[in-house]
Amino acid sequence: MENNAEIVTIYVMGKKHNVPGDLTIMKAMEYAGHQFTRGAGCRGGYCGACATLYRKKGSYKLEGALACQKIVEDGMYIAQIPFNPAEKTTYSLDELRPDANTILEYYPELSRCLACNTCTKACPQDIMVMDYVQASLRGDIEQAAKLSFDCISCGLCAVRCPAEIVPYNVGQLARRLYARYVDGPSQHVLDRVKEVEEGKFDEGIKELKNMDKAALQERYETREKILE
Amino acid sequence: MEPENKHFKDRVVELSGENVDLCFQCGACSSGCPMTQEMDYLPSKIIRMVQLGLEEALESKTIWVCTTCFNCEVRCPRGIDVANVMEALRQLVLRRKYDRVSLDELSPEEIRELPQIAIVSNQRKLTA
Amino acid sequence: MTRLAYYPGCTLKTNAKNFEDSTIATAEKLGIELVEPERWNCCGTVHSLSTDDVMHHLAPIRNLLRVEELSNAGEVDSKQVVTLCAMCYNTLKRSNMVFNEDSDRKKKIRDNMYKEDIEYSGNVEVLHHLEVLREMGWDKVKEAVANPLNGLKVAPYYGCLLLRPRGIGVDDTDDPTIMEDMLEALGAETVGFAYSQKCCGSYNAVHMKEVVADLAHKILKQAEEAGADMLVTACPLCEYNLGPRQSEVEKRYPVFKSIPVVYFTQLMALAFSLGEEAAAFTGNKPDPRPLLRDKGLLEE
Numbered sequence: 001m002e003n004n005a006e007i008v009t010i011y012v013m014g015k016k017h018n019v020p021g022d023l024t025i026m027k028a029m030e031y032a033g034h035q036f037t038r039g040a041g042c043r044g045g046y047c048g049a050c051a052t053l054y055r056k057k058g059s060y061k062l063e064g065a066l067a068c069q070k071i072v073e074d075g076m077y078i079a080q081i082p083f084n085p086a087e088k089t090t091y092s093l094d095e096l097r098p099d100a101n102t103i104l105e106y107y108p109e110l111s112r113c114l115a116c117n118t119c120t121k122a123c124p125q126d127i128m129v130m131d132y133v134q135a136s137l138r139g140d141i142e143q144a145a146k147l148s149f150d151c152i153s154c155g156l157c158a159v160r161c162p163a164e165i166v167p168y169n170v171g172q173l174a175r176r177l178y179a180r181y182v183d184g185p186s187q188h189v190l191d192r193v194k195e196v197e198e199g200k201f202d203e204g205i206k207e208l209k210n211m212d213k214a215a216l217q218e219r220y221e222t223r224e225k226i227l228e
Numbered sequence: 229m230e231p232e233n234k235h236f237k238d239r240v241v242e243l244s245g246e247n248v249d250l251c252f253q254c255g256a257c258s259s260g261c262p263m264t265q266e267m268d269y270l271p272s273k274i275i276r277m278v279q280l281g282l283e284e285a286l287e288s289k290t291i292w293v294c295t296t297c298f299n300c301e302v303r304c305p306r307g308i309d310v311a312n313v314m315e316a317l318r319q320l321v322l323r324r325k326y327d328r329v330s331l332d333e334l335s336p337e338e339i340r341e342l343p344q345i346a347i348v349s350n351q352r353k354l355t356a
Numbered sequence: 357m358t359r360l361a362y363y364p365g366c367t368l369k370t371n372a373k374n375f376e377d378s379t380i381a382t383a384e385k386l387g388i389e390l391v392e393p394e395r396w397n398c399c400g401t402v403h404s405l406s407t408d409d410v411m412h413h414l415a416p417i418r419n420l421l422r423v424e425e426l427s428n429a430g431e432v433d434s435k436q437v438v439t440l441c442a443m444c445y446n447t448l449k450r451s452n453m454v455f456n457e458d459s460d461r462k463k464k465i466r467d468n469m470y471k472e473d474i475e476y477s478g479n480v481e482v483l484h485h486l487e488v489l490r491e492m493g494w495d496k497v498k499e500a501v502a503n504p505l506n507g508l509k510v511a512p513y514y515g516c517l518l519l520r521p522r523g524i525g526v527d528d529t530d531d532p533t534i535m536e537d538m539l540e541a542l543g544a545e546t547v548g549f550a551y552s553q554k555c556c557g558s559y560n561a562v563h564m565k566e567v568v569a570d571l572a573h574k575i576l577k578q579a580e581e582a583g584a585d586m587l588v589t590a591c592p593l594c595e596y597n598l599g600p601r602q603s604e605v606e607k608r609y610p611v612f613k614s615i616p617v618v619y620f621t622q623l624m625a626l627a628f629s630l631g632e633e634a635a636a637f638t639g640n641k642p643d644p645r646p647l648l649r650d651k652g653l654l655e656e
Contacts, residue, residue, distance in 0.1 A: 100371075101344075105336045108347060111348040113398060114415060115398055115414055117418070128395075131395055137348075137366055138366040138367075139344075139370045244406065244407070262571060265570075266564075293560070295560060296405070297555035298517075301521045301522065302529055302530070309521065311521075316405075316406055319406050334563075342596075345593045346559055346561045346562055346593055347562055348366065350561075350562040353402055353559060354563075
C-alpha cells in the first residue's frame with residue numbers, strides 16, 4: 001500500500017501500532033494486520049456494524065464512532081464493540097396499537113431513564129437519543145420516530161446507558177408504529193405496487209432472466225449510465 | 229461503639245445528611261406514618277438502630293415500604309428528616325446491585341395500565 | 357395574554373391528558389397562554405434524597421435550562437415555569453434549591469450536563485398552577501365562573517408532594533387552604549376530612565397493589581363519611597391510586613361505595629362552562645358525569 005501520510009501511533013485493545021494518519025480506524029486496523037470477521041459491514045457509514053469506542057491521548061473523554069468513518073488520530077486508544085447484548089423483542093406489528101403506552105409496554109426500562117444524555121453524547125450519528133427515549137416514555141410516537149430516523153443501530157447508546165435501556169430498539173419500534181399507523185403507506189409505493197401488478201415490469205424481468213452471465217455483468221457495470 | 233457499628237452509622241449520617249443523634253425517641257414520626265401497618269420496625273425504631281450502628285436496619289422491610297411522603301419530616305420536633313435516613317439505608321442496599329422491584333415480573337397488561345409516573349418513580353426509588 | 361412556560365411531565369401526555377386539556381383551556385380563559393418547551397425530558401421524578409447523588413438532578417435542571425432558553429428567546433414573559441403534576445413540581449423545585457444552595461453539587465451538575473449550549477443560571481422559578489391562580493387572585497377566578505358549582509360538596513385531597521417537606525409546599529404545611537379557596541371561588545362547598553394530606557401509597561402502586569388499595573380505601577371512605585360527593589386532586593399519581601384503582605378497593609372491600617376523583621382544573625372548566633372537551637371527564641374513572649348531571653351542573 002502506498003501512502004505518504006504522516007505515521008501515527010494507535011493502540012488497538014492495548015496493543016501499539018504505527019499506521020498512516022489518513023486512514024479510517026477500520027483501514028488502520030487492517031493495515032496493522034487485524035482481520036475483521038465481525039464488526040464490519042457496508043464500510044460506508046450506513047450499516048452500524050463497526051461501532052467503536054475510543055479515547056484520545058490526554059483526554060478523559062470516552063467517545064464513540066463508526067470505525068469505517070472515523071480517521072485515526074495520534075495516541076488513540078481503540079476498542080471495537082461488534083455486538084451489544086440485547087434481547088430482540090418480537091412483536092407482530094399488526095397486533096400492536098399506536099397507543100401512548102405501547103412502547104413502554106415493550107420496553108418498560110424506559111422508565112429508568114435519568115436524562116443524563118450520555119446516549120446522545122455517544123451517538124456517532126448525532127441523533128438526540130435521550131430526547132427520543134423521553135418522547136417514547138411519554139408516548140409521543142411521532143417525535144420518537146422522527147428524532148430516531150437516522151439511527152443505524154450501532155449500539156453505542158445502549159453500551160453507555162446507565163439505566164440499561166437499549167435505545168435503538170425503542171426507536172425502531174417507534175418508527176415502525178409511526179410508519180404503520182400514523183404516517184400510513186406512501187402514495188408512490190402504492191402506485192409502484194399497482195404498476196407491478198399491472199405487469200409493467202414483466203417484459204424487463206423476462207429479458208433479464210434470459211441473459212447470459214457476461215451480458216448481465218455488462219448491464220450491472222454500466223447501470224449508472226442506464227439510470228442516467 | 230464497635231468500629232463496624234460506628235462505620236455503618238457514619239455512612240448513614242453522611243449519605244442522609246441527618247444528625248440521627250438528635251432523636252429522643254418521641255415516636256412522632258411513627259405516629260404519623262401511613263405505612264406502619266406494613267412495617268416490621270417503626271420508623272423511630274429504625275432511627276434508634278442507626279444511632280446504635282446496627283446494620284440489621286438494612287434488612288428491615290420498613291425501608292422499602294416507606295413512600296417518602298415526608299409526614300415524618302413535618303412532625304419531627306428535633307428537625308430530623310427521617311425520609312432522608314430511609315433513603316440512605318435504601319441506597320446502601322441498592323448500591324450492592326440489588327433491585328427491590330423487577331420490571332421483568334410485571335405483565336405487559338399491568339405496565340400498559342399504570343401511569344408513567346408510577347413506574348418511573350417506583351424504579352427511581354427501588355432499583356439500582 | 358401572559359405567556360408562561362409550562363412543563364407538562366410524562367403522565368400529562370398520557371393517563372392525565374384530561375388534567376392537561378382542562379388546564380390549558382381554563383388558563384386561556386384567564387388570560388394565560390401556557391408555552392410548552394419544544395424539548396423536555398422526565399422531571400427526574402421523586403427528588404433524590406442522598407447527599408452524594410448528582411445524577412438524579414440532571415433531568416430536573418435540564419428542564420429548567422429549557423425554560424431559560426424559552427425565556428432568552430423571548431417566547432415567554434417571565435423566568436417562571438408552571439407545573440401541574442405534584443411530583444414534577446416537587447422534583448423541579450427541590451433540585452432548583454439544591455442547585456442554588458449547594459455550590460459543590462451545582463458545579464458537578466454543570467460539569468455533567470452534556471451537550472447543552474448554555475449553562476443554567478439558577479434563576480428559573482418553579483410554580484404549581486395553583487400558585488399561579490392564587491397570585492392572579494380568586495376574584496379573577498370567580499369572575500370567569502358562568503356555571504357556579506352550587507350544591508357540589510368537594511373534598512380537596514392534597515396528598516404529600518404539594519405540601520411537604522417544609523419549605524417546598526404551595527401553602528402552609530399544617531393548615532393549607534389553597535385548594536379550598538380555589539374550589540369555593542368556583543361556587544363549590546368544600547368538605548374537610550382527616551386524610552386530606554395522607555399519602556395515597558404513591559409508587560407502591562406498581563408492586564404493592566393491595567397495600568395501596570387499603571390506603572385508598574381509608575382516604576376515600578373518610579371523604580365520603582365527611583359528606584363529600586367527590587374528591588379533587590392535583591397529582592396524576594394520586595388520581596390513579598384513588599380513581600382507577602377503586603376497582604382494586606372494591607375487590608377487597610365489597611361494601612365500598614365508589615366516589616369520583618377529578619382534577620381541580622376539570623371543575624374549573626365545568627364552572628367556566630368551557631364545554632365537555634375542555635372538562636374532559638371521559639378520562640376519569642369512576643365517571644363523575646352521572647353525579648354532575650344529578651346536581652344539575654352538567655347537561656344531559
